Amino acid sequence: MISSNSIFNNLTLGAQNQMTIQTQRNSEIASGRKVGSVGENPLDYKTSLNFRHLLKAAQDNTLAATEAQGRIKSATAALTQMITIMQRIDTIRVGLAPGANLGDFQGAKTEVETLRANLVKLANTQWRGDSVFSGTEITKLPFTEVSAGMAADPTTGLMRNVVNVPYAGNAIDRVLVLSSTQTMSANVRGDAAAFADTFASIEQFVRGLDHFIAGDVTNGDAFMQSSAAMIATASDGLSSLNSNLAGKLRAADAQLQIFQEAENSTKSAMDNFEGADLVSANAALQQSSTNLQIIYSLVGRLDKLSLINYI
Amino acid sequence: MSAFAGLHIASSSLTTFQRAIDVTSHNISNANTAGYSVQTAAVATAPADNVYGMAFGRGVQMGSITRAYDENIFKGLVASDGNVAYFTQMQNSLKSIEGSMGTLDATATTQAMDDFFAAWQSLSHSPADPVAQSGVVAAAQNIQMQVSRMGQSIDNVMSSIDGQVNSMLTDVNLQLDQIVTLNQKIVSAMNTQNQQFQANDAMDLRDNLIRKISQVLPITVVPATDGSVTINLNPPSNGSVGLASVALVGGTDFAKSLSWDGTQLSMTSKITGNTQPVIGFDLTGAQTIGFTGGGKIGALLDMKSKDYLTQLNNLVSNMVFEVNKLTASGAGNTSITSYASGQLSGLNTAFVDSAVAVPFASQIQAGTFNIHVLDSLGVPVAGSPFNITITPGVSTMATIAADINAQATAAGGGVTAAASANGQLTINGDPDLLNGGTNRVIFGQDSSNFLAAYEMNTMFHGSVASNLQVDSALINDPSRLSVGNADPLTSAFAVGNNDIAVQMVQMKDVANTITGGNALTLNARVEGLVSSFGRDLNDANTRLTFHKAEATVIQARRDEVSAVNVDDQMIKIMEFQRSYQAAAKLVSTTEKMLDSLMGLVR
Numbered sequence: 018m019i020s021s022n023s024i025f026n027n028l029t030l031g032a033q034n035q036m037t038i039q040t041q042r043n044s045e046i047a048s049g050r051k052v053g054s055v056g057e058n059p060l061d062y063k064t065s066l067n068f069r070h071l072l073k074a075a076q077d078n079t080l081a082a083t084e085a086q087g088r089i090k091s092a093t094a095a096l097t098q099m100i101t102i103m104q105r106i107d108t109i110r111v112g113l114a115p116g117a118n119l120g121d122f123q124g125a126k127t128e129v130e131t132l133r134a135n136l137v138k139l140a141n142t143q144w145r146g147d148s149v150f151s152g153t154e155i156t157k158l159p160f161t162e163v164s165a166g167m168a169a170d171p172t173t174g175l176m177r178n179v180v181n182v183p184y185a186g187n188a189i190d191r192v193l194v195l196s197s198t199q200t201m202s203a204n205v206r207g208d209a210a211a212f213a214d215t216f217a218s219i220e221q222f223v224r225g226l227d228h229f230i231a232g233d234v235t236n237g238d239a240f241m242q243s244s245a246a247m248i249a250t251a252s253d254g255l256s257s258l259n260s261n262l263a264g265k266l267r268a269a270d271a272q273l274q275i276f277q278e279a280e281n282s283t284k285s286a287m288d289n290f291e292g293a294d295l296v297s298a299n300a301a302l303q304q305s306s307t308n309l310q311i312i313y314s315l316v317g318r319l320d321k322l323s324l325i326n327y328i
Numbered sequence: 329m330s331a332f333a334g335l336h337i338a339s340s341s342l343t344t345f346q347r348a349i350d351v352t353s354h355n356i357s358n359a360n361t362a363g364y365s366v367q368t369a370a371v372a373t374a375p376a377d378n379v380y381g382m383a384f385g386r387g388v389q390m391g392s393i394t395r396a397y398d399e400n401i402f403k404g405l406v407a408s409d410g411n412v413a414y415f416t417q418m419q420n421s422l423k424s425i426e427g428s429m430g431t432l433d434a435t436a437t438t439q440a441m442d443d444f445f446a447a448w449q450s451l452s453h454s455p456a457d458p459v460a461q462s463g464v465v466a467a468a469q470n471i472q473m474q475v476s477r478m479g480q481s482i483d484n485v486m487s488s489i490d491g492q493v494n495s496m497l498t499d500v501n502l503q504l505d506q507i508v509t510l511n512q513k514i515v516s517a518m519n520t521q522n523q524q525f526q527a528n529d530a531m532d533l534r535d536n537l538i539r540k541i542s543q544v545l546p547i548t549v550v551p552a553t554d555g556s557v558t559i560n561l562n563p564p565s566n567g568s569v570g571l572a573s574v575a576l577v578g579g580t581d582f583a584k585s586l587s588w589d590g591t592q593l594s595m596t597s598k599i600t601g602n603t604q605p606v607i608g609f610d611l612t613g614a615q616t617i618g619f620t621g622g623g624k625i626g627a628l629l630d631m632k633s634k635d636y637l638t639q640l641n642n643l644v645s646n647m648v649f650e651v652n653k654l655t656a657s658g659a660g661n662t663s664i665t666s667y668a669s670g671q672l673s674g675l676n677t678a679f680v681d682s683a684v685a686v687p688f689a690s691q692i693q694a695g696t697f698n699i700h701v702l703d704s705l706g707v708p709v710a711g712s713p714f715n716i717t718i719t720p721g722v723s724t725m726a727t728i729a730a731d732i733n734a735q736a737t738a739a740g741g742g743v744t745a746a747a748s749a750n751g752q753l754t755i756n757g758d759p760d761l762l763n764g765g766t767n768r769v770i771f772g773q774d775s776s777n778f779l780a781a782y783e784m785n786t787m788f789h790g791s792v793a794s795n796l797q798v799d800s801a802l803i804n805d806p807s808r809l810s811v812g813n814a815d816p817l818t819s820a821f822a823v824g825n826n827d828i829a830v831q832m833v834q835m836k837d838v839a840n841t842i843t844g845g846n847a848l849t850l851n852a853r854v855e856g857l858v859s860s861f862g863r864d865l866n867d868a869n870t871r872l873t874f875h876k877a878e879a880t881v882i883q884a885r886r887d888e889v890s891a892v893n894v895d896d897q898m899i900k901i902m903e904f905q906r907s908y909q910a911a912a913k914l915v916s917t918t919e920k921m922l923d924s925l926m927g928l929v930r
Contacts, residue, residue, distance in 0.1 A: 022360075023887035030880045054431045056422070056869060059862030066438050066855050073442040077449050084453045145454055147824065153812070155824030156456050187822055194452040194830050197445075197837045291432070 038305040045293040068287035075280035082273035085203040095142035122229040150207035151186030159186040159207040182216035211254025218247030334918035337387035341911035363536040365890040395528040406542040408879040410622040413543035415872035417627035422865040428481035437474040445836040452829035461806035479793025504583035510534040511556035546622025641792040642843040643853040652786035656779035658810030658828035665757040665766040670783025673751030681720040687791035688781040695776030700819035701742040704765030708819035711739020718776035
């Protein structure tokens with residue numbers, strides 16, 4: 018015989034089930050995801066974790082490629098300016114045509130020394146506080162102007178001040194980690210011949226100017242001539258380094274694009290996978306609400322439906 | 329036949345229907361009493377009197393008072409109670425841990441692990457950047473916090489199991505005794521006339537106790553013809569282990585006592601005092617004998633055999649050792665002049681690869697490591713690096729210290745090592761007499777795993793979730809963090825060297841195992857732990873829903889048979905009331921007849 022207890026029990030279980038549906042669907046709508054915790058659906062949750070690993074890796078790799086890009090661009094900008102300065106120095110050299118007077122030589126020397134100081138600053142370019150051209154000695158300035166003091170020229174015996182610009186970095190490339198399986202050397206080092214050639218050519222130019230200023234036109238002319246070839250070699254070397262960096266930059270750009278695409282596609286796939294079916298959730302909520310109303314109505318009716326009310 | 333016979337017949341009717349109304353009233357009163365079974369008063373004709381060969385009716389009498397009961401339904405309820413209680417308990421235990429496993433909004437250890445490797449990748453770009461260094465140390469601390477939280481959460485549940493089981497067994501033992509007492513009452517009442525009321529109510533009480541026990545332990549009920557029951561603890565589902573079904577209650581004769589000592593559930597006979605094991609675990613937590621599933625204790629003991637903590641500790645062990653192997657052989661910005669081993673080998677005569685108290689001692693293998701010594705200006709001293717050989721079964725802290733000192737002395741000094749009586753190795757840079765200050769010491773190229781095993785210059789200390797710590801010196805000075813290597817030949821070291829950081833990032837995708845089992849990446853270990861936990865919780869949720877529905881159906885079946893339908897009882901009351909009124913009328917009529925008769929006499 019069906020007792021009122023069993024009817025109440027069935028209705029209570031039904032109400033509990035409907036409330037569970039409401040909780041789950043409300044959670045789906047609130048979070049926008051079909052799964053929130055591992056207990057709800059362990060397989061989907063694990064897949065979501067995999068998506069997150071991939072997305073995090075793609076985001077980190079994008080940052081790494083951006084870092085590489087920035088580092089290379091800062092080096093490229095420095096080298097480009099150095100090439101421009103070398104062109105200016107060569108222009109000064111060419112401008113000192115026969116007939117230049119003492120004032121012209123002194124003015125040229127002043128300008129060249131200023132440009133050398135600027136070259137040193139550019140060769141000491143830093144990216145995020147790290148020297149770009151010093152290998153792994155990132156906390157050191159790779160180049161400094163060192164005055165050797167007044168000394169006799171080894172060829173002519175003219176007393177003059179020799180300025181050297183030695184390299185203080187090391188010969189180890191900085192390695193950037195683009196991903197857990199990819200690394201790249203994202204710089205050129207100051208021990209490349211182009212840097213030494215640059216500073217040597219300038220010193221040779223100044224040597225020539227010193228001899229002109231001292232009235233030694235013959236040696237001045239000879240040193241000036243040799244500095245022309247050295248300036249050309251150094252400029253070519255700097256251009257070559259810049260080309261090398263341009264190649265690295267293109268590689269970094271390509272990697273960045275790949276990583277960004279990976280990030281976007283992973284994000285999109287993850288959203289598609291995790292996204293709640295809001296229409297379905299809403300429909301289920303509506304249906305569940307209706308069911309609950311029916312259950313409550315039945316409970317009310319059942320409460321009134323008793324023989325005790327009639328006797 | 330006497331003229332008073334009518335009165336006697338009416339009297340039997342009044343008495344019988346009074347009792348019938350009592351039974352019905354009892355039913356209505358207990359309509360909402362849990363476990364109450366409706367009782368039915370069966371009215372029967374009283375045996376006739378035989379007077380001079382003629383039978384004269386003697387009225388009515390109470391035939392029987394029966395309890396509406398279905399044995400199969402009751403057995404179904406017992407089984408269903410056990411299942412619902414098992415999965416409810418399992419669900420509760422697992423939900424206590426669920427928080428530490430994270431959600432998709434905050435994936436806890438999973439996210440911490442990702443952040444850790446991301447921080448290393450960032451540091452590899454800017455090895456001398458204090459922000460990047462602090463980022464790695466903070467990420468390591470976050471891992472430690474998440475792992476510790478997860479471990480604590482699991483441990484809290486596991487360590488509460490023994491207390492819960494003992495508390496439940498205290499109740500069960502009392503209930504078993506009460507069932508024996510009720511069995512005795514039931515048998516006695518059933519053998520005594522007019523005692524069926526008591527027998528029925530005692531049976532309901534006993535059924536309630538049995539259902540309570542079934543919510544704690546997996547049992548089977550075997551009814552006897554005398555009204556008593558025997559209660560057996562279910563045998564294991566795997567016939568190859570454990571015991572056969574064993575009796576906890578033997579009818580009216582005995583109830584056994586159960587006890588739990590943390591590894592073994594035992595049953596003691598109160599008659600003989602003999603104790604026999606029912607369920608047990610070995611030292612690894614694996615179940616060796618006993619039943620499977622059923623009731624809260626079944627769930628708690630199954631929970632005890634879950635290997636979440638083992639999985640977590642395996643993750644921690646593999647992470648600590650692999651990370652420490654890398655950081656031990658490197659250096660950061662800070663010039664470190666002195667090291668002391670974080671692990672002690674015990675006596676300085678013990679072989680370093682067999683020190684029992686050192687968690688990773690067994691990972692030490694034949695190999696070498698370098699000690700690079702740089703003066704206070706960062707220039708390698710003469711003789712650097714010193715190459716130290718580790719030979720399993722031969723090397724002790726004392727021989728290692730002696731080897732270091734011998735090489736340093738031969739090169740004109742630079743570093744001094746010492747092994748203390750408790751087996752701690754200390755390595756100190758010598759004073760830099762030329763430049764002032766103290767020589768810097770950098771470890772490198774350790775192919776023996778000695779440095780990682782003895783926590784020299786390592787990022788982590790400890791080996792399991794409960795004792796995992798980030799090196800405190802590193803927390804205070806993140807620039808100590810090993811990011812790069814010294815040159816293996818020249819000992820030259822540049823702060824921009826990021827070899828260690830590069831290897832650390834690469835390690836993210838490398839599967840390894842030092843704890844046995846399949847080689848897995850650290851991320852795969854976290855995912856494995858979280859998803860195996862998720863499977864258990866999801867299974868508990870799903871099966872609990874099913875068993876609750878099943879229980880409702882069985883309960884409905886039980887209600888159909890045994891529950892009190894108040895309407896039905898009200899109708900019965902009316903019937904009995906009318907019968908009672910009719911009997912009263914009979915008395916009245918008989919009295920009038922007697923009155924008339926007495927009037928004739930007057």
